Amino acid sequence: MSSGKATDTDALVKQMKATKAQGDAETSDKTEALLSQAISMAIDQGKKYLETLLDDDFIPPLFASLKEELEKSGLAEAFQTLHNDGEMPGKNMLEFRKKGNNGIALGRKDVAKNMSYYRDAVNHYYEAYHWANLIVPKDEDFVPTPEELLASEDEPYFTQKELDEMRSIICANCAMAHMCLKNWGHVRDESKKAVGFNPNNIKAWYRLTKPHQMLQIWEEARNAIDSGLAVEKENKELIQLQNLLGEKVRKARLHRQQRDQARAERTNRNKEVWRYSKEEKIALGRLPMVTTVKDDEDEGDGDAVEHRWHHHYPHTGQLPRTRSEDGVWAWPVLFVYPSHRQSDFIEQFGKDELIAIQMAQMFPKDESYAGNGETDIAWDFNNEFRCSNLVVYFEVHCMDVDGDDSEKQVIHPDSVEQLTDLGSAMRFYESSQALQFLYACEKTSLSFWFCQTQGVLDTIPPGCSYKVPWIRYFTI
Structure with a gap:
């Protein structure tokens, strides 16, 4: 209730009480005393009613749109009786x-x-x-x-x-x-x-x-x-x-029991991945895996649906796990080629394997192509995806300015949202979205047969830490 309304109410009640006091002084019999008592009760009840009416949150029953608003008015029963008056x-x-x-x-x-x-x-x-x-x-x-x-x-x-x-x-x-x-x-x-x-x-x-x-x-x-x-x-x-x-x-x-068992196994694997990531100081993050596709694009093309399937980066639903043959942790990785709406999937990308080596296996050297220079990749119309045309970039100096690693800033793309606890990681895995892993390590003497990559590594000062984007998908 506003202060102005409260002042007016108090003044009105004060005037009513003064009039009553004057009448009490002139009371000469019991009848007038009872009348005075009734007036006193009416003044108190009237004050409460006026305060209710002048309350900013008060809604008259006639204009109440919710049952709670009607009950708050204090007139729910009376209004219901009036509303049903004459009805049975x-x-x-x-x-x-x-x-x-x-x-x-x-x-x-x-x-x-x-x-x-x-x-x-x-x-x-x-x-x-x-x-x-x-x-x-x-x-x-x-x-x-x-x-x-x-x-x-x-x-x-x-x-x-x-x-x-x-x-x-x-x-x-x-x-x-x-x-x-x-x-x-x-x-x-x-x-x-x-x-x-x-x-x-x-x-x-x-x-x-x-x-x-x-x-x-x-x-x-x-x-x-x-x-x-x-x-x-x-x-x-x-x-x-x-x-x-x-x-x-x-x-x-039976199917429900199987689903429950599979969910329990996924939960255990999620916890295992989270525990390993915490021990190895691996930051887990997520990013949107859907890009814009025009509905009228490639209209009438029989491969349009397949193109959109690739362009939307479907999640395989697989989790990182240890390889049975050597016990090394391996990650499912998706290489994305947005310019061609295509992708390559590696089911087990070993922790110690090099990105360049994996790319070399997907794109052989120029000598392995046909004599006419054509690549074996059907969707590479311009024959651009060659080892000689590929460059691997690493982002350096991506820690916080204080250098104490208190805030692990994520590497490109900028839309990556870091998972901060086990609960968010489990919900993310259960929702079948894709992951991005940020692997922090020390500079080592890596010899890539990509001369461009070696040139990038040579620019890093000795003893400097850098982050390698050991991620679930790479944009090529």
């Missing part, structure tokens, strides 16, 4: 429920127009459910007076248990109408509401099983069957579904 929720609920039942019955009789009848039945059940939510239930020990018994003929009353049972019946019937329309998602939702209101509604359990069967959610279907049989062991319809879906449920549970 109990009577309306029963009438719309009856209309919905009639709609289903007419739909079964009239095959030509049954869809229209079923849709009308759904709407009637929705109306019945709406009115059911407006009914204020009576206490379980409620004893009606003769007048209330007479009024109940027009507007019946319900206890909380009776109201929940009625809601369950309405939702189950609505699920039946949706089942006739084959709206399996709505059948599932309405059946869940029905068993939520009354877990002993056997029809609701059956109608919850059917959509799971049609949607091929076998385990959920079996759970619904088991819950229904717990209510009624000899229910023929549920037993028939149990026998029908038994084999499919068994296979679904």
Whole structure:
């Protein structure tokens, strides 16, 4: 509440109290004393009401858009009574429920127009459910007076248990109408509401099983069957579904167990990779692996889909691991050629292997090409991907300015986001995105047969640390 509004309210209340005090001084009998007491109570209540009205967060019930806003106004019950003035929720609920039942019955009789009848039945059940939510239930020990018994003929009353049972019946019937329309998602939702209101509604359990069967959610279907049989062991319809879906449920549970086992194994491998990276001071990071592709590009080309597949850098889903033959850690690496929308994948890139050597294996020397100078790479139309044209670059002096390695700055591309804990690394692996590894090491005497690379290494001062981008993918 603003200070100006508060001042006006205080002044008004002060004036009212002064007028009351003057009246009290002139009081001569008990009647006037009682009147004075009532005025005092009205002043206190009026002050609270004025403070509520002048509160900046106060929303009048008429303009409340949320239930919380209506309750905060303190007038929820009064507004609900005013809103339903002249209406009879109990009577309306029963009438719309009856209309919905009639709609289903007419739909079964009239095959030509049954869809229209079923849709009308759904709407009637929705109306019945709406009115059911407006009914204020009576206490379980409620004893009606003769007048209330007479009024109940027009507007019946319900206890909380009776109201929940009625809601369950309405939702189950609505699920039946949706089942006739084959709206399996709505059948599932309405059946869940029905068993939520009354877990002993056997029809609701059956109608919850059917959509799971049609949607091929076998385990959920079996759970619904088991819950229904717990209510009624000899229910023929549920037993028939149990026998029908038994084999499919068994296979679904077996597949789930296999998925859980595979997930547990991936989790263990993720932890192993993280533990090794921490020990070897390897920083793990991630980057977006999707680039822009125009929909109209290469339209009509049969290879367009394959080109886009390469251009989007698909993740192989493989994790770094130790090689069985020598126990050396090897990383899955992707070499990307964005100019041609192509890529090469190396499943096991050893920790101590040289990037240049791997590239040399992919792009042999000029002497190995045909006499006409053509390369063996089908997509290299201009014969550009030769060893003599390749250059390997290393980024030097990429630590923080203080030189204490307190902040491990990442190497290109600039969009790399470093993974800071095991949780983020595991979520990243589980989401099947690609990794980028930054491997810090000391300068050594490396002899690449790429003269360009050797020239870069010769420019590094003795004793200087540098980072080699030992990454999951390289842009060529």
